Amino acid sequence: MSKQRVAIIGAGGRMGVEAVRAVGAADDMELVATLGRNDKLETLTEAGAEVAVDLTHPDAVMGNLEFCVRHGIHGVVGTTGFTDERLATLRGWLAEAPGVGVLIAPNFSIGAVLTMQFARQAARFFESAEIVELHHPGKADAPSGTATRTAEMVAEARAAAGLGPQPDATTSALDGARGAVVAGVPVHSVRLSGLVAHQEVLFGGDGEILTIRHDSMNRGSFMPGVLLGIRRIGGVPGLTLGLEHLLDPHSLDLDG
Numbered sequence: 001m002s003k004q005r006v007a008i009i010g011a012g013g014r015m016g017v018e019a020v021r022a023v024g025a026a027d028d029m030e031l032v033a034t035l036g037r038n039d040k041l042e043t044l045t046e047a048g049a050e051v052a053v054d055l056t057h058p059d060a061v062m063g064n065l066e067f068c069v070r071h072g073i074h075g076v077v078g079t080t081g082f083t084d085e086r087l088a089t090l091r092g093w094l095a096e097a098p099g100v101g102v103l104i105a106p107n108f109s110i111g112a113v114l115t116m117q118f119a120r121q122a123a124r125f126f127e128s129a130e131i132v133e134l135h136h137p138g139k140a141d142a143p144s145g146t147a148t149r150t151a152e153m154v155a156e157a158r159a160a161a162g163l164g165p166q167p168d169a170t171t172s173a174l175d176g177a178r179g180a181v182v183a184g185v186p187v188h189s190v191r192l193s194g195l196v197a198h199q200e201v202l203f204g205g206d207g208e209i210l211t212i213r214h215d216s217m218n219r220g221s222f223m224p225g226v227l228l229g230i231r232r233i234g235g236v237p238g239l240t241l242g243l244e245h246l247l248d249p250h251s252l253d254l255d256g
């Protein structure tokens with residue numbers, strides 16, 4: 001069986017270095033290109049890349065994806081910063097490139113994927129929900145992509161259950177004291193030396209609190225998800241939002 005030809009964009013970064021190691025060690029993959037900020041995207045086509053992994057920066061990722069999609073290269077994207085508008089633009093490019101697949105994974109770690117699923121499942125039972133995400137101080141964006149996606153999923157579940165706005169009597173607060181509100185869910189961002197990537201989803205009801213916490217202790221925790229995305233995305237044309245859609249179809253059917 002021929003090996004998948006993989007390129008990594010952002011190869012010198014914290015995640016990129018780890019991904020170069022993981023792809024290099026995978027028997028079914030060949031690392032054909034590693035790109036940094038100053039490399040031309042044409043390197044991807046010259047190297048014959050079939051899948052490009054993007055681990056760069058919110059300012060760079062859309063340009064990278066436009067090039068990949070237009071040149072028939074599948075994308076596995078860990079980079080954050082995807083708004084509804086960006087996703088619509090990406091869907092437009094994909095509509096003109098039948099057969100090309102792009103995975104946008106807010107988080108590649110299985111524990112974080114499960115955290116989001118558990119949070120979605122719990123949301124309808126509690127009147128209050130807030131998120132605390134905690135990361136290393138080198139992180140460029142806040143709130144994290146994972147926290148933003150989690151808040152959206154919690155909000156969707158609340159709306160489907162007919163829950164209204166959260167109780168909150170605050171009428172006077174310093175800017176930022178109540179966090180950033182994402183789809184009605186307050187999200188608090190901590191940046192602290194020593195941390196890697198962590199998240200708590202807090203739910204409150206009458207006399208009880210449920211806390212769902214996940215900790216990535218190192219960036220190796222993301223690599224099985226990166227490799228899974230590379231292996232599967234070629235068989236899933238169009239946009240896939242979230243690693244859960246590439247896992248076994250029934251493995252995350254928590255409501256079933």
Ligand SMILES: NC(=O)C1=CN([C@@H]2O[C@H](COP(=O)(O)OP(=O)(O)OC[C@H]3O[C@@H](n4cnc5c(N)ncnc54)[C@H](OP(=O)(O)O)[C@@H]3O)[C@@H](O)[C@H]2O)C=CC1
Nearest residue numbers: 010012013014015036037055056060078079080106107108
């Ligand atoms: N989905 C997931 O599971 C995870 C996602 N992430 C996300 O991945 C992204 C990268 O994170 P991290 O590795 O910590 O960040 P780093 O800042 O460590 O690395 C980013 C890399 O991208 C490069 N880069 C920046 N701009 C460009 C560009 N225009 N073209 C090509 N390369 C570029 C940087 O190059 P240079 O060194 O020259 O600046 C650097 O090597 C972030 O958005 C982060 O949130 C992180 C962890 C897990």
Ligand SMILES: O=C(O)C1=N[C@H](C(=O)O)C[C@H](O)C1
Nearest residue numbers: 080106107139144145146197
């Ligand atoms: O920048 C990071 O480190 C991470 N970014 C992603 C995010 O914003 O959610 C995933 C993980 O939290 C690590």
